Amino acid sequence: MQGTSNLLNYILWTPFIGLIGVLLIPKAKENLVRYWTLINTAITFVLTLVLYSKFDTSIPGMQTAFNIKVPWISSFNIFYSLGVDGISLPMIVLTGLLFFLCVLSSWTVTKQIKAYFSLYLFLQMSVFGVFFSLDFFLFYVFWEVMLIPMFFLIGIWGGENREYAAIKFFLYTFFGSILMLVGMVALYYKMGAGVDSFNILAMHGGKFAGQTLDIFGMTFSFSKLFFIFLFIGFAIKVPVFPFHTWLPHAHVQAPTAVSVILAGVLLKMGTYGFLRIAFPIFPGASVHFSEAIAWLGLVNVIYGAFCAMAQTDVKKLVAYSSVSHMGFVMLGLAAMTVTGVNGAVLQMFNHGTSTAMMFLLIGILYERSHHRWIVRPDGSKGFGGLYTQLPKYSIVFIIAMFASMGLPGLSGFISEALIFIGIYERFTTITVLALIGLLLGAAYLLWMFKRMFFGDVIEECKNYTDMNTREIIYMLPLCIAVIVFGIYPAPVLNIMRASVGNLVEMLSKF
């Protein structure tokens, strides 16, 4: 299993080296901390690109060349086992990119810089850990560890109501992961507590079909019960309705960079969990529940869109739009067809870039206005006529908005189209209903745009300055990504094709 390359180790541990470096830099040298973090994340990003360039698109499963497997706790057969395949690679590159850009966006953070950037790098490391882990125990450790930096990043550097948001986020996710822990240990023993018992790949393929367990004399299907456990664990992260209530708070209160990471990467960990763990381990149960998942995804799409429409806080609006867009991902997953799952993974990537743009743009605006009201609570306009005041900003905003809306030619369109094509074969009613979600998406985004950018310039908007060079620099790569992958999505699709095909083929047997 041991591969020839140590690249995954380098990617995983570079942020950690960066963290040590940040801690060693004297407190007074604030700019040094910023540049150091920037360089560190840049190196990590380059390493992910190297991984991308060395990736062999013809291999359906794990890229054995990059596998790393070292015993960690031998008596429990726990391994430090890393690997990468076509499903995780887009997420890894996205993580590298977003963390790099968000350092630039965090340049304006002035409170406790050392602590901020060390937690930030710690977060990056744990996110990579989740996407790399092939050992369930290791996966769980990284999954949980990630909560600690997130708690402090939201709780210390967040908005007015940050403590509530941080605690809610922590408790919700922790609740989900506890169920996952029970599921994980149960799987370990069902696997026979042997050498490969925590190995995620060894659990794949529906080994638990037909097994039962008794609780208080009632017989449950092992795979269905524990699929639900894992489902709740991951669904809280996605978030799937009705577990989504932590998200608006966390998003709105988090500092800009953390909102970007949260929406861009962390939400995808939930859907990644389905693709890597819940679906392949319990294929029978996933197929059994796929219609329910599709309905939940539909609720996400419609309900998220309606909630977004009702918001007067622009950041909250985008947060709910994430709920809606993650609903599309759930639909694509529930389709369990090649096209649908491809669309879902592509949507995970595209939503990562487009929503990151939205949050970054809102952050840029917030630094000028220090509020985010589209309509203030007293009914007056919060913004107006931004288009004439901030032309560069408006152009980038338009790109981000249309990408998020799914306009043809921009990235969101392709993934949503693939999802709809994929799911149409299986759930026609749901497809038709979900299309309403697209319409609603266009409605709330355009309505928001109208209220903020058009009309008369209100007094306080007159002294806003347009985007500066630093801001343009970190928006540019995302703009390019959104446009390029809208026209030519093959670089991402090619990577995932073999792995997704492999997964869907396994699911189709049930």
Added chain:
Amino acid sequence: MGINYLASLSHYVPELLACLTMFGLILIEATYKEEKKERGLLFLAAGIGLTSVLVFLIFNLGKEPLSIFTNSVVIDSFSTLSKIIMCLGTLGAVYLTSQSRDIQGNLKPEFAIMATGILVGGMLLSSANNMLVLFIGIETLSILSYVLASLKKNDDRSAEAGLKYALYGGITSGIMLFGMSHIFGVVGSINFTDIAVGLKSLSEGQVLIVLPSFLLFLVGIGYKIACVPFHMWAPDVYEGSPIPVTTFFSIVPKVAGLAALVRISTTFFAEPGVLNVGWVGTLSIIAALTMTVGNISAIGQQSVKRMLAYSSISHAGVMILGIIVMNDLGTRSVLFYSITYLFMTLAAFYIVSFVNDKYGNDHFERFSGLIYRYPMMAIMMTILMFSLAGIPPLSGFVAKFHIFNALIIEKYYTLAVIAGINSVIALYYYLKIVRIMTLKPSESEEEIQGFTYVNQGVVVALTIPVVVLGLFWEKVLMVAEGAKVFVQ
């Protein structure tokens, strides 16, 4: 067995040494003049005495199990490991006493003396193989505890705590003796080995007598562990006692009681049957209740000490879960849990104690902005709280993982889920203190005298195992794995 009394003594060195330390401390205390406040020499002597006990215990760890004093005391690696945990706990509490201002200077030696005495009781309890020895152990432990609880002589609450403890303790001891007498009546022996043999050949009617008697017997031990519904004394005693005493109470008697419970469970109830079902069922309910009641009571607390005390009740509940499974895996997980619990509790109480000494109380607000004044201490406290809540990669998580493991292998899924939900509740109140320390602005810029560099170093040294055991737990696990309960 083959070993006579004199030869038995040579295997009983740690206990004898602990007794010797206690007497030595009494003598040293007597030589001090009443008005002299500093009693450094006494604490040095206590430290040396307890450390030598520890050294002997560690040497005993690898040895073959052995029963001495005509089979009424068993020295096996399980009891030795429990004793090590208790001894470390005592050492920690004694050091805290020497630093604390919660206890008057001239009463500090009394704490050291009685804590050593309680340690002897705990050691006796953890290796008892005879109802009488067990009872003597419990009483040694209890009677000294009553005095300790009322150590703040001039404080009404402390006196109340002592009285409550004594009243409850007296009643439970009585109930326990009543249960023991029934068991003796049915089986005809007070020796665990003989009872275990006798239990196998009971008629149905006799089982009906024996099972309730064992439940009465459980009352006495449950009282020491402070598990629900025998926990009523705990909040008042924990609240009324000085912090070093609370620290001590939440470690040593608990570990001793758990050790006794493990031995009783594995000796008498390991075989499937009516007795096993009854015992496991009772313990399951007790464990679930203990976890839940402890946690829910902890949520509303204003004082960190009380919060930690309630949470220690709930931790005891989790440890009982490890006993329920009745196998080596369960025993091992209880031991591992106790080891991590020891470090987490000690270090957390240290920090609370120093803050309490400064302000006279330990309400949550006293910790606000600790990160800006004592960043190291705040980080340590954060690590400890996350570990107590069971977040990886800290040792509290690994301990919880082992308990889950033991439960799930025996298919106690419901209990595992209850334990899981409880740890979410627990996280809420642990986060509360983390939040106040790190997210709130500092209340005052005053210096906290307790946080000298040495004391900070001690706290860090106690926290290091919490982190290290979370990442590399294999070695400790192997030690715990070797610690099997010796059943003849």
